[in-house]
Amino acid sequence: MARAAGLLAALAALLAAAVATGGDSRPGKIAVVGAGIGGSAVAHFLQQHFGPQVQIDVYEQQAVGGRLATISVNKQHYESGAASFHSLSLHMQNFVKQLGLRHRREVVGRSAIFGGEHLVLEETDWYLLNLFRLWWHYGISFLRLQMWVEEVMEKFMRIYKYQAHGYAFSGVEELLSSLGESAFVNMTQRSVAESLLQVGVTQRFIDDVVSAVLRASYGQSATMPAFAGAMSLAGAQGSLWSVEGGNKLVCSELLRLTKANVIRAMVTSVTLHNTEGKALYQVKYEGEVGKGSDFYDIVVIATPLASDNGSSSITFEDFDPPITVAQGSFQHTVISLVHGYLNSSYFGFPDPKLFPFASILTTDFPNFFSALDNICPVNISANFRRKQPQEAAVWRVQSPKHLSKTELKTLFRSYYSVQTAEWQAHPIYGSHTTLPRFELHDQLFYLNALEWAASSVEMMAVAAKNVALLAFNRWYQDLDKIDQKDLMHKVKTEL
Ligand SMILES: Cc1cc2nc3c(=O)[nH]c(=O)nc-3n(C[C@H](O)[C@H](O)[C@H](O)COP(=O)(O)OP(=O)(O)OC[C@H]3O[C@@H](n4cnc5c(N)ncnc54)[C@H](O)[C@@H]3O)c2cc1C
Ligand SMILES: *[C@@H]1O[C@H](CO)[C@@H](O)[C@H](O)[C@H]1NC(C)=O
Ligand SMILES: *[C@@H]1O[C@H](CO)[C@@H](O)[C@H](O)[C@H]1NC(C)=O
Ligand SMILES: *[C@@H]1O[C@H](CO)[C@@H](O)[C@H](O)[C@H]1NC(C)=O
Ligand SMILES: *[C@@H]1O[C@H](CO)[C@@H](O)[C@H](O)[C@H]1NC(C)=O
Numbered sequence: 021m022a023r024a025a026g027l028l029a030a031l032a033a034l035l036a037a038a039v040a041t042g043g044d045s046r047p048g049k050i051a052v053v054g055a056g057i058g059g060s061a062v063a064h065f066l067q068q069h070f071g072p073q074v075q076i077d078v079y080e081q082q083a084v085g086g087r088l089a090t091i092s093v094n095k096q097h098y099e100s101g102a103a104s105f106h107s108l109s110l111h112m113q114n115f116v117k118q119l120g121l122r123h124r125r126e127v128v129g130r131s132a133i134f135g136g137e138h139l140v141l142e143e144t145d146w147y148l149l150n151l152f153r154l155w156w157h158y159g160i161s162f163l164r165l166q167m168w169v170e171e172v173m174e175k176f177m178r179i180y181k182y183q184a185h186g187y188a189f190s191g192v193e194e195l196l197s198s199l200g201e202s203a204f205v206n207m208t209q210r211s212v213a214e215s216l217l218q219v220g221v222t223q224r225f226i227d228d229v230v231s232a233v234l235r236a237s238y239g240q241s242a243t244m245p246a247f248a249g250a251m252s253l254a255g256a257q258g259s260l261w262s263v264e265g266g267n268k269l270v271c272s273e274l275l276r277l278t279k280a281n282v283i284r285a286m287v288t289s290v291t292l293h294n295t296e297g298k299a300l301y302q303v304k305y306e307g308e309v310g311k312g313s314d315f316y317d318i319v320v321i322a323t324p325l326a327s328d329n330g331s332s333s334i335t336f337e338d339f340d341p342p343i344t345v346a347q348g349s350f351q352h353t354v355i356s357l358v359h360g361y362l363n364s365s366y367f368g369f370p371d372p373k374l375f376p377f378a379s380i381l382t383t384d385f386p387n388f389f390s391a392l393d394n395i396c397p398v399n400i401s402a403n404f405r406r407k408q409p410q411e412a413a414v415w416r417v418q419s420p421k422h423l424s425k426t427e428l429k430t431l432f433r434s435y436y437s438v439q440t441a442e443w444q445a446h447p448i449y450g451s452h453t454t455l456p457r458f459e460l461h462d463q464l465f466y467l468n469a470l471e472w473a474a475s476s477v478e479m480m481a482v483a484a485k486n487v488a489l490l491a492f493n494r495w496y497q498d499l500d501k502i503d504q505k506d507l508m509h510k511v512k513t514e515l
């Protein structure tokens with residue numbers, strides 16, 4: 021009985037859609053699940069491709085922005101999720117330009133790597149001296165690392181050209197293969213350490229420097245896969261930027277520009293209905309106003325589907341064969357924003373005035389935190405200056421678990437407040453054996469599949485563009501634009 025009612029409703033929706041689109045071949049309605057950067061960007065790209073007539077509903081159970089979020093401390097806002105982006109994040113750069121947002125002014129600060137008892141590496145104000153020190157301590161390892169990262173980035177950047185020409189990929193493996201042949205796929209299966217040792221980077225450099233960067237960005241060690249590792253090491257080399265007013269503005273402004281219909285509800289299931297050989301998807305949701313459902317021609321899941329908390333427990337009903345998304349786990353990460361006085365003695369500086377660092381990375385020890393940063397608010401005025409080390413400042417501590425009182429008393433002489441954000445931050449790489457697919461069914465897509473190769477804001481924007489192109493090419497049966505081989509050659513001859 022319930023099923024028959026569902027079918028009737030599906031027919032009614034199909035009719036309504038046909039009427040709404042005036043019988044043209046455009047999709048009637050599109051659903052996006054999740055309003056993080058992936059969901060916001062895909063709504064925007066879908067509208068660009070299909071045109072403004074198409075209605076786009078974006079379901080969000082918590083806050084627009086997802087892992088882009090801010091917390092207010094002492095009347096100012098600070099990033100509590102993703103903090104900064106590489107300068108070559110081309111989609112993000114484009115969004116900021118299109119939306120009339122601005123880059124946040126950079127307030128320079130030096131970093132150091134703490135090894136539990138002493139600092140293993142200290143950055144100075146003088147670029148040449150930094151290079152000299154790296155050279156002195158680690159020989160040619162540093163240059164070899166740089167060359168390795170640059171080679172990966174150079175190949176990865178091909179994606180922008182492919183996307184500009186309208187090419188899309190149905191799976192992560194297809195996407196990676198088109199960029200870096202078998203090498204990129206291999207890099208998702210071998211560790212950072214293994215790959216770096218092979219190109220002649222020393223174990224010592226990996227232990228002291230590479231692991232510290234990986235811990236700070238992914239909370240993981242050099243045993244994590246090389247592809248995600250290279251992406252995070254690229255972030256440590258290039259110049260970084262963030263958005264004035266808060267990174268999450270990109271999401272809310274993209275949704276506003278798209279005039280997407282944001283629905284505050286949790287999606288619980290997607291059910292397949294076939295009407296006249298055409299797939300129609302019923303999205304069921306639960307919100308403050310109770311339960312409901314609606315019908316769509318295209319559905320994009322823009323949140324991780326995983327086996328534990330990171331996961332969205334969305335079920336897929338009446339698909340044959342059933343949809344199974346391979347399961348993996350997510351890394352639990354706590355961000356604590358501490359307003360207080362750093363205990364510089366802990367880092368070997370008994371006189372706080374002499375502590376010159378704004379950012380501390382860590383090697384595998386101590387293990388209760390992975391990074392510590394003296395952070396600036398999301399709005400930086402022209403006369404803003406970073407707090408001096410002896411002044412009370414806002415510190416961002418990244419740790420695998422909540423900091424205990426004792427741990428806080430170790431890092432801070434005293435503090436006024438501690439506020440925390442808990443995240444299922446990144447996939448635990450290696451907990452997923454196969455690379456997932458973007459295409460779950462004809463017009464049902466999984467944007468966050470790409471997170472299993474590497475997770476970053478720009479990667480999710482790349483995935484958003486890919487999924488929008490995939491949906492568009494599938495809708496108009498433009499199969500020459502999906503999973504094409506030898507694209508380097510094709511895009512060269514196309515122009
Ligand atoms: C602490 C931290 C620091 C980071 N630092 C950086 C950095 O410096 N640079 C960088 O590039 N990346 C960084 N990252 C990674 C980056 O934040 C993520 O890769 C990116 O934001 C993921 O975006 P997303 O839209 O794919 O997912 P999310 O931002 O997780 O968005 C998914 C959204 O879907 C919603 N949702 C989930 N299930 C449902 C459902 N069933 N129904 C309705 N809504 C649902 C969620 O509430 C969420 O808002 C960091 C991440 C964390 C946690
Ligand atoms: C990728 O891995 C396979 C098997 O592990 C190997 O045969 C192949 O040579 C590797 N390719 C590259 C480019 O490293
Ligand atoms: C912060 O910056 C954003 C973006 O530029 C702006 O809209 C907002 O008004 C600013 N807020 C404050 C308190 O200055
Ligand atoms: C799920 O999250 C809770 C708190 O957020 C945590 O205590 C628990 O260990 C998590 N479970 C898994 C499987 O990660
Ligand atoms: C600061 O660090 C020192 C050196 O590790 C430690 O002895 C002291 O207990 C810490 N805490 C405070 C509040 O000084």
